[in-house]
Amino acid sequence: MDVLINLFVALHIIGIASLLGGFLTQMKALGAGTARFVPAMLHGALTMLVTGVALVGLNQADGQTVNHMKIGIKLLILVVILALVYVRRDEEKAGKGEFAAVGGLTVANVLIATLWT
Template sequence: MDVLINVFVGLHVIGIAALLGGFFTQMKAMGKGEARIGAGMLHGALTMLVTGVALIGLHQADDSPVNNIKMGVKLALLVVILGITYVKRDDERVSTPLFGAVGLLTMVNIFIAVLWV
């Protein structure tokens, strides 16, 4: 079970990297007001959702404790990120505050995962 959990953790990190990497590559364009949501950002967010839900299920199946409040907060943030990336995926330009919110919420999600014990 540990190997399977670690595989899903690795896939979860890949999803985070796709989402945050897409944000970072657009930061220069964001400064000019020309940022756009790339397909990799949407796919990264979806990967995070699928692997995150799988990880919760695998931990519960392994009788490991799961902090449901923490997971609920992380899920709520991810739903907002997914909503923004899905709705704005075809727009030529995304407003700077909205695009910045995607990056900020992603980083908040990472810090919640790492710091909330």
């Protein structure tokens, strides 16, 4: 079971890298006002959602305790990120506020995951 959990953790980290990497590649364009939500950001957020739900289930099935408050907050943040990216995915330009919110929420999600014990 540990190997399966670790596999999903790795996939979850790949999703985070895709979402945050997509954001970081658009930082220069954000300064010019031409930033957009790239497909990697949507795919990364969806990967995070699927693997996160799987991780909660696998950890509970393994008898480990799961902090439901932490998971709930992370899920809420991810749903907001997904909504912003999904709704604006086909537009040529993303608003600076929306785009910055996605980056900030992504970093907040990473900090919650790593610092909340």
